[in-house]
Amino acid sequence: MSDFRSTLADIVRHRKIPNTGASGAEKKNYTEALSHQISGILAQELRSLGLTSTIAPTGGRDKSFMGGYGTKGVDVYLSDEKHGLLLTSGVKGLVFDPRKNLKNRYRDMVMEALELHRRFPYAVCGHLFFLGKSESARPSKKFGTVLGEAAVLMSGISDRRLPTDAPELYEEMGIVLFDPGDPDSLDLSPAEVPTALHAATYPQRLVDAFNRRNPFY
Secondary structure, eight states, X not given: OOHHHHHHHHHHHHSOOOOTTOOHHHHHHXXXXXXXXXXXXXXXXXXXXXXXXXXXXXXXXXXXXXXXXSEEEEXXXXXXXXXXXXXXXEEEEEOSOHHHHHHHHHHHHHHHHHHHHHHOTTOEEEEEEEEEHHHHTSEETTTEEHHHHHHHHHHTTOOOOSTTSOTTSOSEEEEEEEETTEEEEEESSOTTSOGGGXXXXXHHHHHHHHHHHOTTO
């Protein structure tokens, strides 16, 4: 098991699960805390793959960059004074009731990529998106399951290859599934998701996209 997967499994195992009947605020806090922890793991993985200046902000707060219309917080990033923002990855998820919130999260992601690419058209922007495994298996009238719907939505906003491509697209995307407190449920290569969206290869794909965009960095 890779360090990336094993460290993710440790977080899933040790992060305290909200009690049955927990409030929406408690569930949100759980998900946000996971997001910050996973951001740190992803940043470490990108550093190990050669992007040694990659940072995940600490203290539970995002790093803000001025986007096309205002400031935008990012979870993982690489930047310098000469070029500004060079790479970023969102790390967000819907562990509880993704069927209800998926479309809102999708719209937020589109706006995030749009904001950042409008200001930094050469930046490589990715997103690591996590979902509750059992929750995402619930039925979706149009797409079969919630996971199927998520795969369709994420496929539609990924694969930006050139700086002149649509700014609302991401260069790379990764989907990972798990149930709270159950490390054995962790799935970085869901069968229902296209291989281009597998979280297992997401860090390397993000690094490859960066190297193509910045061959002399």
